[in-house]
Amino acid sequence: MEFFSKIFYGNTITDWCIALCILLGSFIITKLFYWLFANVIKKITSKTKTTLDDVLVDKLEKPIIYFILILGYWISIHWLNSSDWAENILPNLEKIASLALFINITSVISKVVDALFSEVVMPITEKTEGEFDDQLIPVIRKGIRAIIWILGIIVSLDNVGFDIAAMIAGLGIGGLALALAAQDSVKNIFAGIMIFLDKPFKMRDRIQISGFDGIVEEVGIRSTRIRTLEGRIVTIPNCTFTDNSVINVTSQPALKIKLNLGLTYDTDENQMQKALDIIGEIVSENSSIVEENYFAGFNQFGDFSLNILFIYYIKPDAHWLDSQTVISKEVLKRFNAENLEFAFPTQTIFKKEIK
Template structure:
């Protein structure tokens, strides 16, 4: 009696398949997932130890990049095979097969882009970093992204083709919405042309400090569509390349030297001798500092409201620490002015009273 009840349950039909058929399909899918997990563990914990002991790191890279795509391939193959064991409608079977082929080739594209990206990162980037020119540092990210894009496009096209779609007809159909696409892609096209302009004119290069559109920072990546810089506050900013074609860009790093201008106000108690001494001290400080280039400009330039102003202009050499040099100069000014009793003025007001 119990056997007949069990047999009756497994022979019940749902959507054209018995409960037993559904369970078999489910077991196949679960087995594929388990197999994928076991294979991933085996590759991660057993095979990786073997590759780590070899002299080359190429096998480590390949293993690390193929682990997840291989597991994903096993899982989707298990799902596809499990569903194929069922008696499904012809339309649903065709739909499942198409999805399967598309996923397979997307997975292949994922594998190839991961492998390509890792090989470039481990072998090509170090060579580019060691080269003297900055051109390869700028071009490499664009070539890298371009090749990855080509891989993805080819994988999707091949996947659609194997799924039974007429790719040529799909591409031809894009012409119908070409106008709409062109209007929607105006900014993208403008950014692409902006990228070409940046590469042609070279207003800056990697690691240059620039000021543009209210941002002040260091260029970290020059792409075909956008450029990234890190601001002085440490924030990453992505700027569309079209901005560079219509906005003045100040390349701070291209300056041959940094001009520093100081207006030092001395009290009105200071006489001619003290003013001359102050100017001599400033000239000596500039001449003795190795980071200052050329002759400084020093002069008594103004009778201020509450101070006698001495103008001090000097130029910091390119490559020298800007803030460090300014600190050294300012500390030396403060030290020598104090030693020679040259007093700095501060906003003050003298009131004279007259008795009537």
């Protein structure tokens, strides 16, 4: 047909239609691959013993889809090969395709390395006795990913015609400004190195710092993440640990618990002794308490109660809150069974009649 033979921007309408069909075809193929991943490949990998293939499939699914789209884009622009097109527009489109391709390849390499760390390296380090490798591996993992992306971006820019040497030389001019802007980051990085060397805490330790109390979940090169007792994640710059005192709760040999029990003034001597005996029995029966270090005694005549001071220590391997709950419930249960009444604030008022 004469219409399809017409020239439009240096190419026939037929060539433009073919290029468009190639581009649309790449979209259709991506939909097909999405279906294959969801209904075939993932089902196959889910039946294998290892989880590495499952992780690789999840991480490589999108890069493969992007590669198909980039390939379709590349073929379609090369189908339009007239001289005017080639001289004016094609080089720029080729650079875009090349840049996208190299970034996609970089993403694939980064995701594969990340999967190897998460599914191969980290399970091995978790089986070791030391904690140092558990802290170091996440830092190495992030460092390698950063290096991969830096190299990938450099190669991508060099491939599309940027003068990398000139860009690196230009960094020297702005180096001072960059250094001033990155003072805090550099400070945090050095603080992170000091944390690794000094080891004031390790992964899964409970620490207290700057008003935060929680479990260490990740120690990074710039910051450390802890999960507070309320369940919130707090990211703390590493310089905070070098500038402030850190209390490592986990490192203490035992957790001291101080409990004040107030009985009513109706309590007699025998009942008071019974209360102390009950506390001793609870301590001897509870494996989470350091038995030889507990103290219990009638220590005070309060304003409205006869006070018993009960001090005990929870072993490091026992959960601090669960242990307190069990002991407090047992005290309540046994005191109630023996009719030992807990006191609450009361006042006795004497009225004197004046004649």
